[in-house]
Amino acid sequence: MIRKLAPSILDADFSCLERELRKIEKGGADLIHLDIMDGHFVPNISFGPKIVESIKSKTSLPLDVHLMIENPANHIKSFIEAGGDIITIHYETCRHLDRVIQTILDMGAKCGIALNPATPLNVIEYVINKIDILLLMTVNPGFGGQKFIPEMITKIEKARKIIDNQKKIISLEVDGGINLNNISKIITAGAEIIVAGQIIFKSTNPEITIKKIKNILK
Ligand code: DX5
Ligand code: ZN
Numbered sequence: 043m044i045r046k047l048a049p050s051i052l053d054a055d056f057s058c059l060e061r062e063l064r065k066i067e068k069g070g071a072d073l074i075h076l077d078i079m080d081g082h083f084v085p086n087i088s089f090g091p092k093i094v095e096s097i098k099s100k101t102s103l104p105l106d107v108h109l110m111i112e113n114p115a116n117h118i119k120s121f122i123e124a125g126g127d128i129i130t131i132h133y134e135t136c137r138h139l140d141r142v143i144q145t146i147l148d149m150g151a152k153c154g155i156a157l158n159p160a161t162p163l164n165v166i167e168y169v170i171n172k173i174d175i176l177l178l179m180t181v182n183p184g185f186g187g188q189k190f191i192p193e194m195i196t197k198i199e200k201a202r203k204i205i206d207n208q209k210k211i212i213s214l215e216v217d218g219g220i221n222l223n224n225i226s227k228i229i230t231a232g233a234e235i236i237v238a239g240q241i242i243f244k245s246t247n248p249e250i251t252i253k254k255i256k257n258i259l260k
Contacts, residue, residue, distance in 0.1 A: 045235070046059040047071050050182060072103070083183075106235075109131050133165055148243065157179060176214055190218065217237035
């Protein structure tokens with residue numbers, strides 16, 4: 043399994059995003075994780091498709107768009123047109139999950155489903171073979187810099203088993219509270235794509251921090 047690092051720019055300096063993107067690229071990140079928050083599904087507001095489009099024009103890394111928004115179906119088109127390569131929606135925001143997945147796939151993007159910490163894994167039983175990514179939230183979504191919820195290790199292990207039993211290749215992404223002390227435990231449990239925000243952008247040298255994480259992922 044080739045593990046990947048997806049830095050979240052949520053805590054980057056938005057006044058000079060291009061410079062922040064160069065740090066991500068130089069460090070050797072694999073994807074860029076974009077946290078979209080609407081102030082309804084989660085208590086915080088971040089940014090929309092316009093910023094995604096600007097980021098797309100300044101990097102060739104794939105954009106991993108994490109939609110923490112109500113009624114995601116209304117916004118899928120604009121985020122794909124803005125350059126989103128992976129569109130991840132929350133199970134908790136979709137009354138017609140199967141239909142929303144199909145919409146994403148029909149528009150040519152990869153589809154991820156995110157689960158909040160308290161949401162059980164069995165809710166995706168009948169859609170798992172359609173999705174490309176399962177994203178497990180290891181904090182309650184809404185803010186960077188929160189503490190990893192320890193119970194999520196068991197959930198990652200269980201998700202790994204479920205995924206390995208499918209014919210389709212599905213990537214297991216883990217998001218929230220990941221740092222240099224807990225990362226080994228998280229990858230041993232079965233995580234494949236690691237999202238990291240504050241640990242990178244609150245460090246004195248994000249490029250070196252990315253390199254350090256990439257080394258652990260090898
Ligand atoms: C939380 C977001 C995460 C978060 C990651 O709602 O989905 O992507 O910003 O940041 P850290 O690594 O700081 O928890
Ligand atoms: Zn995220």
